[in-house]
Amino acid sequence: MRQTWRWFGPADTISIDQLAQIGVEGVVSALHHVETGAVWPSDEIAKRQREIATTADGRPTGLEWEVVESLPVSETIKTAGPGWENHIDNYRVSLENLAAAGLKTICYNFMPVLDWTRTHLRWPLANGGTAMRFDLAEFAAFDIYLLGRQGAADDYPSQVRDLAEKRHSEMSAQEKTTIERNIVAGLPGANDEWSLEEIRSLLGVYADIDHNVLRQNLVAFLEAVVPTAERLGLRLCCHPDDPPFPILGLPRIMSTVEDYAHIMEAVDSPANGITLCTGSMGVAENVDFVSFIRKWGHRVRFVHLRNTTRSGVSFDNKHSFFEDAHLDGDTDMVAVIAALLSEEERRRAKGQADAVIPMRPDHGQELLDDLKRDSMPGYPLVGRMRGLAELRGIMTALSSQHLKG
Ligand code: DNO
Ligand code: MN
Numbered sequence: 001m002r003q004t005w006r007w008f009g010p011a012d013t014i015s016i017d018q019l020a021q022i023g024v025e026g027v028v029s030a031l032h033h034v035e036t037g038a039v040w041p042s043d044e045i046a047k048r049q050r051e052i053a054t055t056a057d058g059r060p061t062g063l064e065w066e067v068v069e070s071l072p073v074s075e076t077i078k079t080a081g082p083g084w085e086n087h088i089d090n091y092r093v094s095l096e097n098l099a100a101a102g103l104k105t106i107c108y109n110f111m112p113v114l115d116w117t118r119t120h121l122r123w124p125l126a127n128g129g130t131a132m133r134f135d136l137a138e139f140a141a142f143d144i145y146l147l148g149r150q151g152a153a154d155d156y157p158s159q160v161r162d163l164a165e166k167r168h169s170e171m172s173a174q175e176k177t178t179i180e181r182n183i184v185a186g187l188p189g190a191n192d193e194w195s196l197e198e199i200r201s202l203l204g205v206y207a208d209i210d211h212n213v214l215r216q217n218l219v220a221f222l223e224a225v226v227p228t229a230e231r232l233g234l235r236l237c238c239h240p241d242d243p244p245f246p247i248l249g250l251p252r253i254m255s256t257v258e259d260y261a262h263i264m265e266a267v268d269s270p271a272n273g274i275t276l277c278t279g280s281m282g283v284a285e286n287v288d289f290v291s292f293i294r295k296w297g298h299r300v301r302f303v304h305l306r307n308t309t310r311s312g313v314s315f316d317n318k319h320s321f322f323e324d325a326h327l328d329g330d331t332d333m334v335a336v337i338a339a340l341l342s343e344e345e346r347r348r349a350k351g352q353a354d355a356v357i358p359m360r361p362d363h364g365q366e367l368l369d370d371l372k373r374d375s376m377p378g379y380p381l382v383g384r385m386r387g388l389a390e391l392r393g394i395m396t397a398l399s400s401q402h403l404k405g
Helices: 016-022 042-053 084-100 136-146 158-170 173-184 196-208 211-232 257-266 289-299 333-349 368-372 381-398
Strands: 002-006 026-029 065-069 105-109 120-124 130-134 235-239 272-277 300-305 307-315 318-324 358-361
Touching: 002 065, 002 381, 016 381, 026 042, 026 358, 042 065, 042 084, 065 358, 084 211, 105 300, 136 158, 136 173, 136 307, 136 318, 158 307, 173 196, 211 235, 211 257, 211 272, 235 300, 257 272, 257 289, 272 289, 289 300, 289 333, 300 333, 333 381, 358 381, 368 381
Parallel strands: 002 026, 002 358, 026 065, 065 105, 105 235, 235 272, 272 300, 300 358
Antiparallel strands: 120 130, 130 318, 307 318
């Protein structure tokens, strides 16, 4: 696998020349400053390529922009609302511009309104570091009391409602603001920043959009853009919902192995691919990543490796969890990596040019010097570096000639 690293551009707290020391082989980036739904202009794409290829003082970094994460899908496209054609045209032009610049792998997601969601960004760990956490009781307190969504209480069993009520009654004004901001304002890489008011009105837009309608909207999006991607030799790859279950009464349709099977079959093209994210899907119980990779590995274009531990209140396979160290947690990372390396072997045996799959350590805990710096939530230097180092060890050991024969 190719070891990549997410870099948010010149505004990133980690400079591009530091990545060489980490042993990063390729860069994952996006034009976060372009408004969602608008075209990514060729000159902006070229600028980002230059920012990745050269340091601020003009030295070559030896790195290239290899994966786009994400080319965001607008709410207009997700809801198939007025202006859909225009946003689809723009998406196609962005794909043309990216392909002309030599980019091939395009990650996106189809989560309505909220991208990845956590209640705690810096949850203290016993070892002194911090981790991100999603706590269902805290989330319910936000949903029922802070957002005040109509009918929210009915979405939680009484045990969770009681915990939420207790939490809400104990929360200081400061804590309320923090949890609101954590959930609503959007975490790094999220497409859009909302206010509580905007969330309320967006929920109204989704009133008639259930699981099936949202699935149809994803299929309509793919039917519209996959032929373009195919012609340009691009690989689109959908990131799973995080967390992998409906929140705020909104449908989520890319949470499970079955969801992926449905979408892969509905638009059966090599350009319609998968971003495998163990940290997102692995929150659910009994996810069999090894069978998933055996069945759908040929459509996996990009991999996020990260581990979570379910901890706290759960119901209906919805869980509270925290982001554990990359080799700890509920997902058997060694088995996942072994399955991915076998997939690469299969591709090589068939002589495929795209045998190597880009992977990145997805998130990291804040450890050591991360705690003294202003790190982007989920994207600190030391924690991600620890993650990459551990994952690299597994990849090297499993692909070692000593193990064969
Ligand atoms: C979640 C992560 C997120 C992701 C965002 C934006 O598992 O990979 O940081 O990057 O959804 O794409
Ligand atoms: Mn991910």
